[in-house]
């Protein structure tokens with residue numbers, strides 16, 4: 001069975017249960033799935049559980065293989081992960097950090113690692129930052145380097161936690177179209193996004209999480225409805241259909257003018 | 259464009275390797291200087307000839323081989339061991355203030371030494387000259403074992419380890435005070451001298467022991483270089499790159515503890531080198547551990563060797579405890595580098 005299947009995922013921190021038997025639909029290669037939902041809904045926790053960075057109950061199957069039982073090194077070749085927050089302190093240069101992503105798990109020897117890492121930076125349009133220390137990069141630049149670290153091993157499954165949160169308009173488009181391209185090449189892409197307009201435009205599927213559960217999931221136009229948004233976010237929203245079937249989410253909050 | 263960037267990166271890599279080479283040469287030069295310095299000054303030519311086993315006055319040969327070389331080699335090796343340990347410690351504890359003695363190894367070693375000096379207790383079968391070092395080593399290893407055990411119970415994250423280490427430090431220090439309290443004036447003086455860190459009693463077997471521990475752990479350190487580099491990007495990142503962070507941390511702490519236990523049991527507590535060596539190396543070559551680790555090791559060796567020379571010359575006719583000297587010469591260098599780094 002091709003794709004990612006996460007079933008009965010449960011995570012607890014001490015006595016507190018954050019995810020209690022959460023199921024995701026089968027996420028197929030070629031699809032970009034967006035996880036959305038309010039703060040503290042458990043999105044990051046779910047992503048870390050899928051990436052096996054977090055002790056959890058339940059099963060995560062990638063193409064039928066239980067990821068928990070795949071040896072760490074092989075898993076690093078299958079799964080790319082981009083964390084929500086990035087440590088700022090390192091004086092490693094960007095290129096070195098991407099080479100480390102290749103060589104730390106012995107996935108690739110010295111041969112070619114440098115060139116592969118450089119090629120990924122170029123592809124993301126940040127080749128000029130290659131020799132800059134991470135500590136000297138802006139938040140958005142660091143986020144792009146972190147994406148490079150996640151995709152450089154050419155993983156089958158990409159898990160990205162708020163990859164666009166620090167990016168400007170152009171970089172958002174660049175990153176999301178890169179994700180679409182990676183998916184089109186047969187990868188499974190899962191990204192947490194707070195920006196529902198971006199989600200509507202770029203995702204094949206949105207999983208709306210709320211309180212540690214999957215509240216709704218499906219194609220963007222089925223999930224982004226005023227009723228569901230009111231239930232999950234407690235916000236009055238209008239959903240407009242624009243040309244070419246595009247969806248716009250408009251908020252008529254108390255501070256919105258008009 | 260990317261080719262140009264890549265070759266610039268490789269040029270920087272070669273520059274860093276060259277710097278490591280320069281550090282190695284400087285450490286060797288410092289060793290020679292150390293050998294030439296002393297109550298009877300030796301010329302470079304005589305020193306080299308004596309080292310090579312050539313024709314020199316018998317006195318010169320004895321001074322070089324039996325008196326000065328053990329001390330000079332001990333300085334070099336202890337500096338190397340402490341700085342390498344410090345570098346790895348700072349990375350796995352994700353804390354730039356960590357040093358080899360952060361986790362209570364030195365305090366425990368001092369306690370072991372105190373037990374030997376004051377209470378005259380020692381391992382059965384150990385020659386009397388070795389009782390202090392042997393006890394110190396044993397206590398340091400005991401502290402390490404306790405820490406690994408406690409860390410395993412609570413998952414072994416850096417904060418937990420540091421907290422246990424601090425607790426261990428205080429406990430050992432308190433027990434040390436207790437032993438000092440009952441010590442005779444004579445034993446007390448011996449103990450104070452020991453804790454200040456001194457090379458004076460260095461002998462070949464001790465040198466060999468440190469050399470063996472160092473030679474045994476360096477290959478493992480260097481093999482873990484990319485894993486340690488990845489850990490600088492965060493624990494989740496390193497794990498997702500395929501690094502078994504828990505195992506890496508456990509084995510690195512094991513190596514570090516062995517290195518620092520060996521060092522502290524031979525020459526007493528020598529501060530600063532384990533903290534500053536890695537910082538100086540980081541400023542010189544950055545944080546890629548493939549060069550950072552060797553650079554740290556060599557910086558430590560260089561600093562200790564210079565300190566050993568200075569301990570003989572700072573006050574003519576008096577051999578100062580080398581632990582004092584490392585702090586005295588290390589600090590200005592350290593400050594200068596920090597200030598230079600700020601300006602850039």
Ligand SMILES: Nc1ncnc2c1ncn2[C@@H]1O[C@H](COP(=O)(O)OP(=O)(O)OP(=O)(O)O)[C@@H](O)[C@H]1O
Pocket residue numbers: 013018037038039040041042043044045046084
């Ligand atoms: N290390 C932790 N220890 C205890 N509780 C935690 C920990 N990490 C997360 N939690 C709790 O788990 C819940 C889910 O957190 P999570 O980070 O998964 O939310 P999220 O959906 O990613 O939120 P955000 O949109 O703010 O990033 C929150 O209530 C949070 O307080």
Ligand SMILES: [Mg+2]
Pocket residue numbers: 043044045084161
């Ligand atoms: Mg989150």
